Amino acid sequence: MIVRGGERVIVQGITGKQGTFWTERMQAYGTRVVGGVNPKRSGTEHCGVPVFASAGDAMREAGFDVSVLFIPPLGVRAAAIDAIEAGCPRLVVLTEHVPVQDVMEVLAAARANSAAVAGPNTAGLVTPGECFVGFMPAFEPDLFRPGRVGVVSRSGSLGTLICLNLVQAGFGESAFIGIGGDPIIGTTTREAVEALDADDRTDAVVVVGEIGGAMEEEAAEYIRDMRKPVVAFIAGGASPPGKKMGHAGAIVMGDKGSWASKRRALEAAGVEVLDTPSGVGPALRAALGGPAGAAPSVSPP
Amino acid sequence: MNFEEHAAKPVLRAAGIAVPRGRLARNGADARAAAAELGAPVVVKAQVPAGKRGKAGGVRAAGDPLAAEAAAEAILGMDIAGHRVESVLVEEQAAIAAEYYAAVLNDPASRGPLVIFSPEGGMDIEEVAASKPDRVRRAPVDITRGLEPESARALAGGFGPEVDEATVAEVLVALYRAYRDHDAELLEVNPLARLEDGRLVALDCKLALDDSAVKRREALASAGRPEPMTALEARAEALGLKYIELDGDVGVIANGAGLTMTTMDVITHHGGRPANFLEIGGEAYTKAKPALELVLANPRVKCLVVNFCGAFARTDVMTGGVLDAWEALSPEVPVFFSVHGTGSAEARAMLKARLGVTPYPTMDEAIAGAVAVTVTVTVTARAAAAEGGT
Numbered sequence: 001m002i003v004r005g006g007e008r009v010i011v012q013g014i015t016g017k018q019g020t021f022w023t024e025r026m027q028a029y030g031t032r033v034v035g036g037v038n039p040k041r042s043g044t045e046h047c048g049v050p051v052f053a054s055a056g057d058a059m060r061e062a063g064f065d066v067s068v069l070f071i072p073p074l075g076v077r078a079a080a081i082d083a084i085e086a087g088c089p090r091l092v093v094l095t096e097h098v099p100v101q102d103v104m105e106v107l108a109a110a111r112a113n114s115a116a117v118a119g120p121n122t123a124g125l126v127t128p129g130e131c132f133v134g135f136m137p138a139f140e141p142d143l144f145r146p147g148r149v150g151v152v153s154r155s156g157s158l159g160t161l162i163c164l165n166l167v168q169a170g171f172g173e174s175a176f177i178g179i180g181g182d183p184i185i186g187t188t189t190r191e192a193v194e195a196l197d198a199d200d201r202t203d204a205v206v207v208v209g210e211i212g213g214a215m216e217e218e219a220a221e222y223i224r225d226m227r228k229p230v231v232a233f234i235a236g237g238a239s240p241p242g243k244k245m246g247h248a249g250a251i252v253m254g255d256k257g258s259w260a261s262k263r264r265a266l267e268a269a270g271v272e273v274l275d276t277p278s279g280v281g282p283a284l285r286a287a288l289g290g291p292a293g294a295a296p297s298v299s300p301p
Numbered sequence: 302m303n304f305e306e307h308a309a310k311p312v313l314r315a316a317g318i319a320v321p322r323g324r325l326a327r328n329g330a331d332a333r334a335a336a337a338e339l340g341a342p343v344v345v346k347a348q349v350p351a352g353k354r355g356k357a358g359g360v361r362a363a364g365d366p367l368a369a370e371a372a373a374e375a376i377l378g379m380d381i382a383g384h385r386v387e388s389v390l391v392e393e394q395a396a397i398a399a400e401y402y403a404a405v406l407n408d409p410a411s412r413g414p415l416v417i418f419s420p421e422g423g424m425d426i427e428e429v430a431a432s433k434p435d436r437v438r439r440a441p442v443d444i445t446r447g448l449e450p451e452s453a454r455a456l457a458g459g460f461g462p463e464v465d466e467a468t469v470a471e472v473l474v475a476l477y478r479a480y481r482d483h484d485a486e487l488l489e490v491n492p493l494a495r496l497e498d499g500r501l502v503a504l505d506c507k508l509a510l511d512d513s514a515v516k517r518r519e520a521l522a523s524a525g526r527p528e529p530m531t532a533l534e535a536r537a538e539a540l541g542l543k544y545i546e547l548d549g550d551v552g553v554i555a556n557g558a559g560l561t562m563t564t565m566d567v568i569t570h571h572g573g574r575p576a577n578f579l580e581i582g583g584e585a586y587t588k589a590k591p592a593l594e595l596v597l598a599n600p601r602v603k604c605l606v607v608n609f610c611g612a613f614a615r616t617d618v619m620t621g622g623v624l625d626a627w628e629a630l631s632p633e634v635p636v637f638f639s640v641h642g643t644g645s646a647e648a649r650a651m652l653k654a655r656l657g658v659t660p661y662p663t664m665d666e667a668i669a670g671a672v673a674v675t676v677t678v679t680v681t682a683r684a685a686a687a688e689g690g691t
Contacts, residue, residue, distance in 0.1 A: 018613070074517060094613075099484055099514035104413045104444045112445070123612045135613035137643040155559020156612040160642050161664065164610065168663070181558055184409050210559055213409055235562040238569040239578070243545055276567050278665045 001090065001118050001187045001195055002175045003066055005030060005130030010058045012037040012079045013070035015046050022070065022135045023047045029139050031131040035062045037079070055083035068092040068124065068133045076120065077102040084109045092133050093119035093186070103184050110186060117186025122178040123156025134178065136160070147172020149284060150196035152189055153208035154181050154215075158235055161277050162208050169281020174202040181210070189215040190222050197226055204229045204288055206280060207271070211236030212257040220265040229287035233274045234262045302510040303350035307390045308524040309508035313490070316479035318472055319502045323392035332373030335391035336366040342394040345372035350526045351382035352425075352507070359386065362394065383529055395502055399463060400492035402426050402437075403473060405448075405480040407487070407511070411441035414480065416448055416473060418456045420464050422492035448477035465499065472501050483521055484514030533577075533598060540591045542579065549574025550675050551668075552602035552634070554592055554623065556581050556614040564608045567665060573672030576602045586614035589622025590629075597632050604635045604674040608664055611642030620648035624655050635674050639667040 003009075009026070013019045014036025024047055027033050035050050035058045042053035052058040055067060067083040069076060069091065076098045083091055084106070091110070098120045110117050118125060124134015129146040132138035136156065143163045149171050153159025156178055163173060177192040179185055189207060196202045205228055209216040216234060223230050237259040263273045272283045310320045324335035325348070336343045347359030354360050359381050363369035369391055379386045400422035408415035419437045421429045430437045438456045442448050450470060457469035472493065480488040489507040496502060515522045530538065537544030543558075547565075551573045555561040561580040568575045576599055581592045596602060607623055609616040620640060627636075638660035640648045652658050661667035 073513060097513040099517070100407050100486060100511045101414075101444070101481065101484055101514070104407070107412045108443060108445045135643075137612055140642060140645065143642060153559070155557055157555070157557025157561075157610045157614070157642075158559030158563050160612050161560055161563070161610040164641050165663075184407060184412050186412075208559070210562060215409075233563075235559050235566060238565040238575065239562055240545070240547065275570050276665055277563060278663055 001116055001125065001177050001179075001192055002127065002199060003090070003125045003131060003133050004127050006032055007065040007131070008032055008034045008063060009066045009068060009131075009133055010035045010037060010052075010055065010062070010064045011068055011070060012055060012083065014038060014049075014051060015041050016070055018135070019070035020047060025139060026132060029132055031133060034058075034064055054086070055079070055088060056086040059086040059088065064088065066090045066092065066133055069094060071095055073097045073099070074102075077105055080106040080117070081109045084113050084115045087113070089115055091115060091117045091186070092122065092124055093117060093180075094122060094124060094134055095119070096121045096181075098182070100182070100184055103182065107184070107186055118178065119180040119182070119185060121182040121185070122180035123159065124178050126173065126176040128173050128176075136176065136178065142167055144176070145172040146174075148174050148201060148203040149206060150174050150199060150202040150204070151176045151206045151208065152192040152196065153178055154189070154210050155208065155235065158210075158233075158277070159208050162206060162233065162280055165277050165280045166206070166284070169285065171281065171284060174199060183213060189219040193219050193222060193226075193230070197228055202228065204231070204284055206230075206284070207232040207266070209234045209262060211239060211259050211262070214257065216262040217265040220269040220271070223266070223271055224269040229284075230269075230271045231274065231280060231283045231287065232266050232271050233277055233280065234259055234266075302512055302515060302522060302525040302527075304508040304510070304525050305348040305350055305388075306346065306506055307348055307388070308526070309506040310503065312479050312483055312488070312508060312521070313476075313503050313506055316475040316482070318475050318479070318490070319500060320506070321392040321395055321502060321504065323390050325388055326373055326391055327388045328377065329370040329374040332389060332391050333366040333370035336363060336369035339391065339393045343369050344392050344394055345369055345376060346390045346392065347376045347379060347381055347386040348388045348390055349381045349384035349386055351384055354381055357381045395494055395504060396497045397494045397504075398497045399495040400504075401464070401469065401495065402429070402491045403469075403476055403493045404487065404489035404491070405477050405485070406489070408441060413444050414442040414448075414477070416440045416442055416453075416456060416477060418469065418473060420460050422494070426491065442477065447481070448474055450474060453477075465495075468499070468501055483508070484511045484518050485509060486511045533595060536598075537579070537595055540588065540595070542581065542588055542592055542595065544595055545578040546599065547575050547577055548601075549576045550601050550603040551671050552576045552596040552599065552605040553608070554579055554581065554589070554596055554605070555608040556586060556611065556616075556619060560608060560610050564606060564664070564668070567668050568606065568672060571665075571669050571672040573668070573675055581614070581619060586619050587622065589619045590626040593623050593626035594630065597630060597634070602634060604637065604671045606668055606671045607636060607638045607640075608667065609640045609642065609645075609648070611644055613643075615644040616640050616642055617644030617647035617651065620651055624651060627656065635671070637661065637667040637671040639664040
């Protein structure tokens with residue numbers, strides 16, 4: 001679940017307020033947006049690209065590699081399945097509050113068609129200096145610049161803060177993968193870590209997790225045998241149990257999903273778990289021996 | 302969203318799963334009348350959206366209407382797992398031959414529905430899974446095909462004469478359909494009783510509705526029991542904000558669940574105590590003004606951390622809202638800003654122009670500053686108290 005410059009992107013829901021705002025920013029940053037989808041506006045142009053009636057039409061007429069969905073919660077199932085059945089290999093579902101059984105249907109369709117899904121409830125994906133997909137502030141130079149640290153995050157806001165700390169410490173990012181804050185999501189922490197482990201532009205990985213679920217524990221099983229260093233921050237240590245902390249997936253029931261359980265699993269796999277996000281720079285410097293991950297002379301276009 | 306037993310059982314009945322005859326009662330006299338109407342020995346059960354009611358003394362058998370009245374009076378007003386008992390369900394007693402467990406739930410591991418069956422009902426399924434793992438069957442379901450009768454029979458089969466696989470499979474298929482038709486995240490029957498005549502009856506039912514599906518399940522949701530909330534939490538909910546009141550004194554406004562939790566974590570890390578969780582990320586990012594009013598309405602708040610790291614949520618819009626509220630309320634608590642991400646240049650300029658402040662370069666510095674205030678205030682208060690005492 002990494003998107004690189006030059007890959008063709010369509011925007012489902014391009015004509016809405018947020019779809020328009022973020023399409024313009026993606027285009028300005030260099031993302032290759034080749035079209036949009038809105039059944040009521042097909043045949044027109046929006047943000048300088050053609051609007052299609054469906055993802056199927058967009059695939060036949062323009063072709064694309066990634067679809068990003070700016071679609072209201074109850075419309076996500078149909079829009080995502082449209083894209084999957086059109087042969088879209090990667091989907092980025094930004095929407096929060098998609099009914100979980102709809103998500104399951106989308107993920108079943110994705111499995112049957114070998115498509116990968118990031119989200120729902122993700123802020124998107126970034127490759128600094130090349131492109132971004134979603135609503136990440138990739139264009140802020142104090143947050144994103146090309147480098148060799150891969151970041152996996154359930155939260156957009158916290159992932160952004162981690163990136164700020166990385167850049168302040170002299171590092172840059174090879175890829176940012178927002179996986180989303182819902183309890184059931186397409187790309188798990190482990191799958192995103194595996195993608196960064198296989199990525200030859202990535203030297204180290206930062207896992208930004210939070211309480212709830214078992215994804216950090218599952219990722220730890222894989223990280224145990226990784227050669228690239230991994231640093232983690234887990235949000236929610238100070239949160240009361242039994243409450244949904246904003247994200248539907250961020251709830252602790254008993255010891256399940258607890259901060260302590262995640263910290264234990266990650267530490268047992270050799271991961272340094274940080275007390276505060278500002279610890280990420282020193283931890284990476286210790287792991288990599290200096291800010292070798294930085295490429296200070298390169299700034300985003 | 303959770304449901305009390307009496308509100309969950311109609312979902313089963315509509316799916317064709319038998320439940321005992323019962324009446325809801327809000328006082329002893331109603332319970333007596335209900336027992337008389339049902340005309341048999343009854344069970345009186347506390348209605349709260351929580352498990353382990355029996356252990357808490359919230360489920361009692363009653364042989365006649367007067368005993369039912371006494372049982373109801375003993376149970377009403379009890380506190381069970383943080384919920385006050387305001388009603389009881391009076392149900393006819395069943396002639397139970399065996400108790401099973403059945404459930405369908407959203408399973409993050411398989412990213413689909415999971416059906417669970419066990420012939421060991423009437424107790425906590427986690428305990429059964431730990432002590433007798435071979436007595437708990439689980440089957441992930443392909444949601445595009447649904448629970449097929451053969452899979453249901455396989456779940457119920459092989460237990461010998463104690464489980465009739467055909468009747469149990471029928472209930473499992475119906476339970477799965479009810480789970481799908483109502484956007485449940487959990488639909489659990491424990492116990493599912495086999496009566497002496499062989500029929501299966503759901504003696505209890507736990508239903509959790511997916512909060513994201515409430516919009517298309519409004520009729521069902523209206524029968525749900527809201528989470529217990531403080532007055533401020535209820536006010537926040539009415540405004541469409543997610544606010545959780547905590548017992549510390551550092552007020553928090555941040556955007557995004559992850560960043561808000563982290564703000565609380567870092568306050569704790571620096572030796573302070575957060576007064577609340579309040580996030581205005583996502584669709585709520587335009588609500589900074591009511592958000593600030595909420596945080597300041599908590600009298601414990603001695604200082605405020607405003608921590609924005611904008612992605613979708615634009616920090617210029619959020620900061621503008623905070624400034625509007627600040628100017629309207631002119632609060633006296635000190636405020637500590639950390640602002641980064643989308644729109645941060647505009648946000649910084651606004652803060653400089655309207656409040657004369659520059660945000661801290663990092664979140665840690667803003668939070669350390671805020672925590673120092675609460676420590677100073679506490680020390681001053683203690684000193685004052687000590688002085689007053691001598």
